[in-house]
Amino acid sequence: MKILLVEDEPKVSAFIKRGLEEEGFEVEVAYDGRFGRQLALSHSYELIILDVILPYFSGLEVLEAIRAQDQQTPVLLLTALGTTQDKLHGFGGGADDYLVKPFDFPELVARVRALTRRRGQQAKGSALSFEDLTLDSAAKTVTRAGQPxxxxxxxxxxxxxxLRHPGRVLSRAELAADVWEDSFDAGSNVVDVYVNYLRNKVDKPFSRKLIHTVVGMGYVLRAQE
Amino acid sequence: MKILLVEDEPKVSAFIKRGLEEEGFEVEVAYDGRFGRQLALSHSYELIILDVILPYFSGLEVLEAIRAQDQQTPVLLLTALGTTQDKLHGFGGGADDYLVKPFDFPELVARVRALTRRRGQQAKGSALSFEDLTLDSAAKTVTRAGQPxxxxxxxxxxxxxxLRHPGRVLSRAELAADVWEDSFDAGSNVVDVYVNYLRNKVDKPFSRKLIHTVVGMGYVLRAQE
DNA sequence: CTTCAACCAGCAGAATTTTCATGGGGAAAT
DNA sequence: ATTTCCCCATGAAAATTCTGCTGGTTGAAG
Known part of the structure; x- marks a missing residue:
C-alpha cells in the first residue's frame, strides 16, 4: 500500500509521513512539483497526496499531468486554500478529495483509508498477473506484454x-478437478492437450516461456527454465 | 445515475434534490432512517447521501446496514455534526466522504461527482457512449454515427x-440478472435472441461491429475483432 | 550399449456444445 | 383491431472440446 506525498514544507511532510507509516502505509515523499510529477508518472501508487502550493509546478499542474495518463489512482489535495472556488478547481481537475489545512490528523487518516479501501479489494478481486502476463477474471481478458x-x-x-498459484506445481488431477469440475475421466489426456493449446497462445509467440512441465508431477507457471 | 438522498428536513432535501437534478443526476428521497434503509437495501444506487440525524434510525445505523450487504456503493455523510470525533465515526462506519453543514452547494456537487466518476466512468449525467454509439438513459434515446x-x-x-461496461465480457447470467431482473428461466435463450435483435439495429447497418460474442463466456462491447 | 517402459508433445478429426437466425404464439400497448 | 413487443422453440452453422494415435525423449534396468 504505497502512497506518494508531495509537500514542500519539511515539517509538515515529515509529520504526515510518520503518522501514516504508523498506520501501516508506506510513504514516499517528494519536495517539489517537478520531482513529484516525475515520481507520480513513473511509479504506481495506491494514492497520491498533493499540496497545492509547491515549487516549480503547482499541485494542480501535477494533478493534470497525472490525469492525462491515469484516471484511476485517487488523488487527495491538501492545502491552506479553503475557499469553495479553490475546492472546485481541485475537484474539477480530477481530485477525489480535498482537505483544508490545518486539519486534524485522524481525519486525514480516515480520508486516506476511505480512498484506498475500494481499490485494494477490487484489485484483488479481478486482476491476476505474473511477469508480463495479465488476466482479468471479471472482464475475461488476457494480455501478454500488452498484447491481448x-x-x-x-x-x-x-x-x-x-496464475492463482504461480511457482507451485499443479498435478493433472488438481488442474482437472478445478477446471473440469466433476466430469473428468482419469484416463484422458485433456489436460495435456489444453496445456499445449495454452502454450501455443501464451508462450510460443514470446521468447520467455512461463509454462513449464515437471515430469511425473504436473505443470508450473514460473519465470526461468 | 441514480442517487439516494436520506434527509428529514423537507427544505434541505428539496433544495439538494433540485440542485442535483439540474446537474443531471436522478435523485430519490427518503425522509427517515427506516424508509431510507429499506430503499438502500432493495435498490441499486450510484451513490447514497445520508444525513446523520434522522427519525427511527440514524444515518450511521443506515450506513451499517448498507455496508453489511454491499461494500461497493459510495456513501456520503452530510451532517451538522462537525467534530473530528463525529467524522471518525462516520468514516469508521464505512463512509466515503463527510461534509459538514452548512456547506456550499457547488462543493457538494463536486464531491458527488468525484464519488460517482469512477463508478460508471460517465461524468456527464445520463449519457453513455462508446465509439460512435451514444445512449441517453434519461431521454431513452440511442444514436449511432448521428443517426437515431x-x-x-x-x-x-x-x-x-x-455500454456501462465496455470491454468487459458479460455472461448471459449477468445480463439476464440485470435486464430481466428476477423473472429469468436459466434454460431460456432470451438473451441470445435480444443480442441478435440488438445487432440487427446497432451493428448490421454499419461496417464497424461493436457487439462481439465470446464463445462460452458471454458478450462484450468492444472496438476491434 | 541396448532395450524397455513411462511420460509427454502434438496432431487430426469426430463428438459435443454453443451460438445464430427465424418463425410463430400470445401478451401488451396503441 | 391492429400493431408492436416479448419470449419460446427449432434447426442449421460455427466454434470448442475431447479422444485416440503417432512419435520423441528420458532414464533405469538388463
Whole structure:
C-alpha cells in the first residue's frame, strides 16, 4: 500500500509521513512539483497526496499531468486554500478529495483509508498477473506484454488456475478437478492437450516461456527454465 | 445515475434534490432512517447521501446496514455534526466522504461527482457512449454515427448494460440478472435472441461491429475483432 | 550399449456444445 | 383491431472440446 506525498514544507511532510507509516502505509515523499510529477508518472501508487502550493509546478499542474495518463489512482489535495472556488478547481481537475489545512490528523487518516479501501479489494478481486502476463477474471481478458490474447473458455479457466498459484506445481488431477469440475475421466489426456493449446497462445509467440512441465508431477507457471 | 438522498428536513432535501437534478443526476428521497434503509437495501444506487440525524434510525445505523450487504456503493455523510470525533465515526462506519453543514452547494456537487466518476466512468449525467454509439438513459434515446435508432425497452436495457461496461465480457447470467431482473428461466435463450435483435439495429447497418460474442463466456462491447 | 517402459508433445478429426437466425404464439400497448 | 413487443422453440452453422494415435525423449534396468 504505497502512497506518494508531495509537500514542500519539511515539517509538515515529515509529520504526515510518520503518522501514516504508523498506520501501516508506506510513504514516499517528494519536495517539489517537478520531482513529484516525475515520481507520480513513473511509479504506481495506491494514492497520491498533493499540496497545492509547491515549487516549480503547482499541485494542480501535477494533478493534470497525472490525469492525462491515469484516471484511476485517487488523488487527495491538501492545502491552506479553503475557499469553495479553490475546492472546485481541485475537484474539477480530477481530485477525489480535498482537505483544508490545518486539519486534524485522524481525519486525514480516515480520508486516506476511505480512498484506498475500494481499490485494494477490487484489485484483488479481478486482476491476476505474473511477469508480463495479465488476466482479468471479471472482464475475461488476457494480455501478454500488452498484447491481448484470445483464449477459449477452457483455456481461460486453466490459465486462471495456474496464475492463482504461480511457482507451485499443479498435478493433472488438481488442474482437472478445478477446471473440469466433476466430469473428468482419469484416463484422458485433456489436460495435456489444453496445456499445449495454452502454450501455443501464451508462450510460443514470446521468447520467455512461463509454462513449464515437471515430469511425473504436473505443470508450473514460473519465470526461468 | 441514480442517487439516494436520506434527509428529514423537507427544505434541505428539496433544495439538494433540485440542485442535483439540474446537474443531471436522478435523485430519490427518503425522509427517515427506516424508509431510507429499506430503499438502500432493495435498490441499486450510484451513490447514497445520508444525513446523520434522522427519525427511527440514524444515518450511521443506515450506513451499517448498507455496508453489511454491499461494500461497493459510495456513501456520503452530510451532517451538522462537525467534530473530528463525529467524522471518525462516520468514516469508521464505512463512509466515503463527510461534509459538514452548512456547506456550499457547488462543493457538494463536486464531491458527488468525484464519488460517482469512477463508478460508471460517465461524468456527464445520463449519457453513455462508446465509439460512435451514444445512449441517453434519461431521454431513452440511442444514436449511432448521428443517426437515431429505435429500440424496444428490453433492447435498450441490454444495450445500456453493455455500454456501462465496455470491454468487459458479460455472461448471459449477468445480463439476464440485470435486464430481466428476477423473472429469468436459466434454460431460456432470451438473451441470445435480444443480442441478435440488438445487432440487427446497432451493428448490421454499419461496417464497424461493436457487439462481439465470446464463445462460452458471454458478450462484450468492444472496438476491434 | 541396448532395450524397455513411462511420460509427454502434438496432431487430426469426430463428438459435443454453443451460438445464430427465424418463425410463430400470445401478451401488451396503441 | 391492429400493431408492436416479448419470449419460446427449432434447426442449421460455427466454434470448442475431447479422444485416440503417432512419435520423441528420458532414464533405469538388463
Amino acid at each position: 490474447l484470445k483464449l477459449t473458455a477452457r483455456e481461460f479457466g486453466l490459465l486462471e488456475l495456474l | 435508432l429505435k429500440l424496444t425497452a428490453r433492447e435498450f436495457g441490454l444495450l445500456e448494460l453493455l
